[in-house]
Amino acid sequence: IPEDITVDDLLIFRTLYREHCESLLDCLSSFQLSQVESYWRNFWRNSLHSDAIEVEYEKMMPKNKLVMLCMVKEVQNFIRETDFQFYQNVVGILLPDVLRPIPSSMTQAIRNFAKTLESWLSGAMTGYPEEVVAMKLAGVNALAQTLRRYTSLNHLAQAARAVLQNQNQIAQMLSDLNRVDFHNVEEQASWVCGCDGDMVPSLEQDFKATLAQQQTLEQWATWLEGVVDRILRPHLTSPRFVQAARHFLLKWSFYSSLVIRDLTLRSAASFGSFHLLRLLYDEYMFYLVEHRVAQVTGIVPIAVIGKVQNDDIVFCTCSIDITYHCNL
Template sequence: MITWKFSRICTIPFILDQIRLFYSKFYQTIIDSYFPNVLTSLTQTTIEAIRTIANNISYWLIHAIEHVYDPLKLTLIQYTQAFSSILLRYTSLNHLSLTVHTMFLQSSRLITMSNDLTHINFNDLHEQINWLIECDLNLFIKIEQCFKNLFQCQTMLTIHNWTTFIDTLLDDHLILYNNAKEYIYNARQFLLKTNFYCSLILRELTLHYGTSLGSFHLLQLFIEEYLYYRIEQKISYYLNQSVINLVIENLNNEQQQQQQKYIMNKNYQYFFNDDDIDDDFESLSDDFNDPRNILKPLSPVQIDDFILPHGTVTDSFSYIFEDLQPLSNELF
């Protein structure tokens, strides 16, 4: 087929929709085959190979489709960037899970973490949270109890215990919402609140010179990344669409916000031209430098028997009025 005919065909909305559907299923199938379970340990060679593809695939595609018309080109770039983003996040989470799993095998490290956890005043943390974000504290009390219970069983602590704890908390929180808008909003709020709570715990450990600060920081990274992954999975399942389409929707929303900011900035520059403002300031400075406009105070005025508002008469006082008059009468 001639190139220009192919390009014309790819501008038809129906054809573009079919191409989007194909790439959505194509990339999602690759992701699912690489990560049937994101916590399944991969070899270092496999992780490096996946990350190399993810880091370079966008550049390879851009050079390969230089001759393609914009509608198709933008579609291909969008799906490839989303695919690359998901691969990078999943490999990072997989690497984190492997590192945390290795950390849990060291009993001495777990004992130190458990001891440092007892030095944290959780009641004080809950008061801070209640003052800052004014929300129900039951969620944070549950997280505190689960943290303490998990660290009590030091010899049997595994990464599976932590993922079960996160999944249970998330399910209990989201089961209350049936509306799609409320479900998505509260899922994101859950992520924000949990991340904020973990950061407060880490701050307390820093202030109390906890020797296991590095271990808790690693655990915090894993909890945040895994929670983000699970919420993304749940929202995609709830909306009955693939994760890659969900990521593209978020990218489109960000682009729309950037375009709106750009339009607002352009409108501001149109209505408030900096050159006009500079001209106004220059004209004002010329007026101030004109000697005819210089003002001087009048000489002091003495008033005898000044009558106050209540009818009382004063003794002889001197009142100085700071009235101003121009040096030249040419202005009047």
């Protein structure tokens, strides 16, 4: 820790940063998305027009001290972990249920918000060390990517509802599905993916039965969750859990692509419906696996892609104490 940095400085920064995040959450809870930029600029002292909030921040911690603090490794770790937890809370506020219908205007507002996050943060952090800016941008990009993915998932879910509620389409899909050469599909999937010989036929029969029962989107979601848990449960205590989760997604994608290929070659009348459901189920599977990996590795879902870069389980915590390494 640099000599110019005291324990009080660290404590003040921790308090200010947490209060800053809480203020942002309050702002987003009322859907004031456009105000985020000004909150960032005030905290990092890069406001376009100085206001009372920035002046108050400057009194509590001058900008030059703030810049020095950002160069401390423990402070950077604290910021990174706090940001990931904060961004996960943001996702929970803006999209509490990825399958629940939301107005198209709200979807577009969230997507526009995601597009502007990087430029807003870059402007707010002008003059700060490149290492810190890069770290902050990595976190906000994870948020933007997650918001784009979840809004796309939500859009697919609403489109799929119309298909799942149409009895004629369901009947046509069942008819087309029964013409698929599943024996050939299973042989290819087994050779390429090493799939369990009993698992694939079991999933096939479950899928057909669920489709025949004309289940709702929420019931399909429950079925997909059951598939994920069934496949990943044997690996829960394994240090290779992340690898198993990745391989499952690859196997699921390859198997479903073979089914879609067969439907395409047969010019299936319900191809469009199957294609839509395939897009939705692939995306929702990724969503489910992402959350299962987060649970096992002890990190928030939004951090999974950025943090789990190898096949080993990575345990993280959002309670890093930036005063731990100080000489009291």
